[in-house]
Amino acid sequence: PEDVSYELVIAKIPIKRAFRTSFGEFYGVRVFLISRSGDCIGAGEAPVDPYPLYSGEFVESVVEFTKKMKEHLFMSQNVKELLSKLNSYRGNQMAKTMIEYSILTLLSCLNNKSLVEAVGGRPYKLPVQESIGITEDLDELISCAEEALNWGARRLKVKIKPGWDVEPLKALRHEFPGVQLLADANGAYDPVRESHREQLSDVAAYADAIEQPYPPGDLVSSAKLSSEEGIEVVLDESVDTPRRALEVAMLNEEFGSLLSINVKPPRLGGLTASLQVLDIAVDHNIPVFIGGLLETVIGRSLNMVVASAVKGPLEPSDFSPDQQFYERSLAKDPFDIKCGFVELRDSPGLMFDIDWDYLESVTVEKIPLER
Numbered sequence: 001p002e003d004v005s006y007e008l009v010i011a012k013i014p015i016k017r018a019f020r021t022s023f024g025e026f027y028g029v030r031v032f033l034i035s036r037s038g039d040c041i042g043a044g045e046a047p048v049d050p051y052p053l054y055s056g057e058f059v060e061s062v063v064e065f066t067k068k069m070k071e072h073l074f075m076s077q078n079v080k081e082l083l084s085k086l087n088s089y090r091g092n093q094m095a096k097t098m099i100e101y102s103i104l105t106l107l108s109c110l111n112n113k114s115l116v117e118a119v120g121g122r123p124y125k126l127p128v129q130e131s132i133g134i135t136e137d138l139d140e141l142i143s144c145a146e147e148a149l150n151w152g153a154r155r156l157k158v159k160i161k162p163g164w165d166v167e168p169l170k171a172l173r174h175e176f177p178g179v180q181l182l183a184d185a186n187g188a189y190d191p192v193r194e195s196h197r198e199q200l201s202d203v204a205a206y207a208d209a210i211e212q213p214y215p216p217g218d219l220v221s222s223a224k225l226s227s228e229e230g231i232e233v234v235l236d237e238s239v240d241t242p243r244r245a246l247e248v249a250m251l252n253e254e255f256g257s258l259l260s261i262n263v264k265p266p267r268l269g270g271l272t273a274s275l276q277v278l279d280i281a282v283d284h285n286i287p288v289f290i291g292g293l294l295e296t297v298i299g300r301s302l303n304m305v306v307a308s309a310v311k312g313p314l315e316p317s318d319f320s321p322d323q324q325f326y327e328r329s330l331a332k333d334p335f336d337i338k339c340g341f342v343e344l345r346d347s348p349g350l351m352f353d354i355d356w357d358y359l360e361s362v363t364v365e366k367i368p369l370e371r
């Protein structure tokens, strides 16, 4: 649109409790791109941290990449052209995701057509899992798990690292025998260390699935672990392009493994790339769920749009509401969870109202992009 304007917003949103993974602690920093035209507003989120720990992106890289895309943002004739310009550059998936969703939600509002409809999805009820970080001790872990099961979480995902793995899984299995357990290592195990291999074997005795045991570039070791232990191994960090999803299919064929994919739109570069991964997964019988990166409701709404397009079964996904992690939701009308399922909306645009006063109160920096 002729009158479009863009603003980058860096916010630090207070969190309820620490969230620890094998690679570090979460502080609540987020980058948003707000777009405006007429009476409509669009928004996208880059779930980056101040340091490149989960992926190579971080706050400043997202800001600088977006500034460099200014010309394309203002001069492209349509979304297709804009996306192809963005994708002519490598990497920077989270920045691309933020830009894409900001524009898509803006246009969805202007055209009065919902994104769920646009991707051929339906407003399903989506099964929700809860992610529990590395806790101080087993008592804290059990009480977090109880809390999640009380609101109906369909699966518990627990963070592990060498030294905090077998004990927590054993305790959870003992306390909650029938509950689905997923152990997420965020790549912390070394595939050539025998002691690590043994620990993962013990984890496999208590967990239903293990996520990203080995570093991102090593898909083969994950396939071997899956077939040797007869356990589902979920790939998260490893699948950063649709091409990788094809490799997962080839590995399952070759090793007789059960590798599945945690589809995270910001890791893949947005909606279009995520839909490609879903198509590959259906074609090759790869189980999927939609993962989160502690996004606020803005990023989580994109993830739900992607979930609506899943053609086969969907494993419990990271749709617990943002106020689960943050002191307050960025939405005035957060998504409800009933019995562990979130009801997706299919209204045009963002599908919820941003609490602008709250966002303003947690904003650290605003960077308008001038035409």
Ligand code: OSB
Residues within 6 Å of the ligand: 021, 054, 131, 184, 186, 236, 291, 292, 293, 294, 295, 318, 319, 320
């Ligand atoms: O590996 O899934 C992960 C959060 C930050 C970084 C990595 C991961 C996570 C989560 C969050 O597990 C899950 C959520 O957003 O609900």
Ligand code: MG
Residues within 6 Å of the ligand: 184, 186, 211, 212, 236, 237, 262
């Ligand atoms: Mg993960």
